Amino acid sequence: MMQYLETLHGPYGQYFAVERELYRDKTEYQDLVIFENQTFGKVLALDGAVQTTTADNHAYHEMLLHPPLLAHGQAKRVLIIGGGDGGSLREAVKHPIERAVMVEIDPAVIELSQRYLPELSDGAFSNPKAEVVIADGCRYVAETEERFDVIVVDSTDPIGPGAVLFTSDFYRDCKRCLTPGGVLVTQHGVPRLQPDELTDGYRKLTALFADATFYLTVVPTYTGGAMTLGWASDEPALRRVPLETLEERFAPLDGKTRYYNPSVHQAAFALPPEVQRLLRRS
Template identity: 50%
Template sequence: MPDWANWVTETVNDEAGFRTSLRVDKPVRTVDGEQALAVFDNPSFGRVLTLDGTIQVTTGDEFVYHEMMSHVALFAHGGARDVLILGGGDGGVAREVLRHPVASLTLVEIDRAVVDLMVAEVPSVSAGAFDDPRLSLVIEDGAAFVRDTKATYDIIVVDAPDPIGPGAALFTDVFYTRCRRVLRPGGVMVCQSGMPFLAGDWLRGHAATLRHVFDDVSFFLSTVPSYTGGPMAHAFATSDPALKAVKQQALEERALSLDLAMRYWTPAVHRAAFALPPYIAERVAPS
């Protein structure tokens, strides 16, 4: 349970000797279900959701993560019709995906309490996405869903929590093999890949696991202020190497056709995000 009187401290990076604390100005609500959920207000980050004590979403900076987790894959692909989100019960990635002319979006969230809490207390994140007729919400373990489903998709977004506890199942060789099975030829799977500065050894193993499954694996970066410890890495896995190198002009034409106002993603940011500093490039390079 958070210490509402003072600060909420995230301890997920204790092994690296690093903690993050946010001051609680106003406690809002806690829920003990599949996971321990808490919502509170902070003067810089706005309304904050924590999951098992780890910062998941803040209204102040959620646009960075959600735009990059969705638009990089969607604009690189250029013609996605069917999208699968595994996790993402806050609705932020769904919100961004549904700004594209996709035919269907399936969102698989293990904990219904996440969806209900976010819609009730932080509705700006999903912004009505759960009411869009193109969205099908499935309350199920994402690993079990990709094991059993017969459907296939153009884009898969693995919006997983950190690879600890139940979330670890969404970072395994078996899980990624099942994702590849339901990913159509020329499709893209994107997932969050942690903080390279704090978890470099883990990232090296993560990259090797992905390359064991997918034909082409690369990484791009985003900077989400509440995810402290440096930039966040995102994996971009596909069977088509050309998708990670779509030219800026093509991205600009695709963006212009949709006329979407963004706060972080642009065609130039998209291209630059794949340019990795040497300390990260070395960690994700093929062995």
């Protein structure tokens, strides 16, 4: 049986037994492979790094979208940078928003995800709230005149085409695109294996926003322990919304999530000492 070896972390990695390879080729931007695994279902990998699976993607996509949207409480316009598999778009359109704009640089990711991994988007691409823009996300936030209540950066790791989505200039342009009191959420990898990614991100975000921190989620295929998601806003109160308020806002979504609930939301912002030390190092 074939094996897929993830090479993201150099001296440490993981392998997947490939039950069936569904697609393998190089797009204009990156190497892309989709295969089936007995434990994790369908797996999408880019440039040697697992991006998402049908079995555990909810722990990532739900935690990217629901904390900022439910904390904000009145978001109408959402911007997703990246996320071509459609998982983040799927979670966004569950909310009573007006528009969810997804900006993806690689149209092949969208096309192939819809063909081989339709479970991830679950019809979100055809939702009337959804709008897909094929463009460089970095350039989009630098040039657009639109403003958004929540911006979510559903990016790859800072390698290849995703590297520009971890720069100060990009974060500054994201802030420009936020409405007053808006929230920016980013992904910053696994602290155990990518500590510099966390400290560098914290330094850049705190230089731009009045309130910047991280929260945690656990995605088994993002190997190495809990992963960190960045939270940045000029409205500190959004990080301290009472549980009762979150529960009230969550009620229409109850039964539609597999990982997220309001209690998990609040607990996710409790960072272990080793992560806190990484922030102080920045």
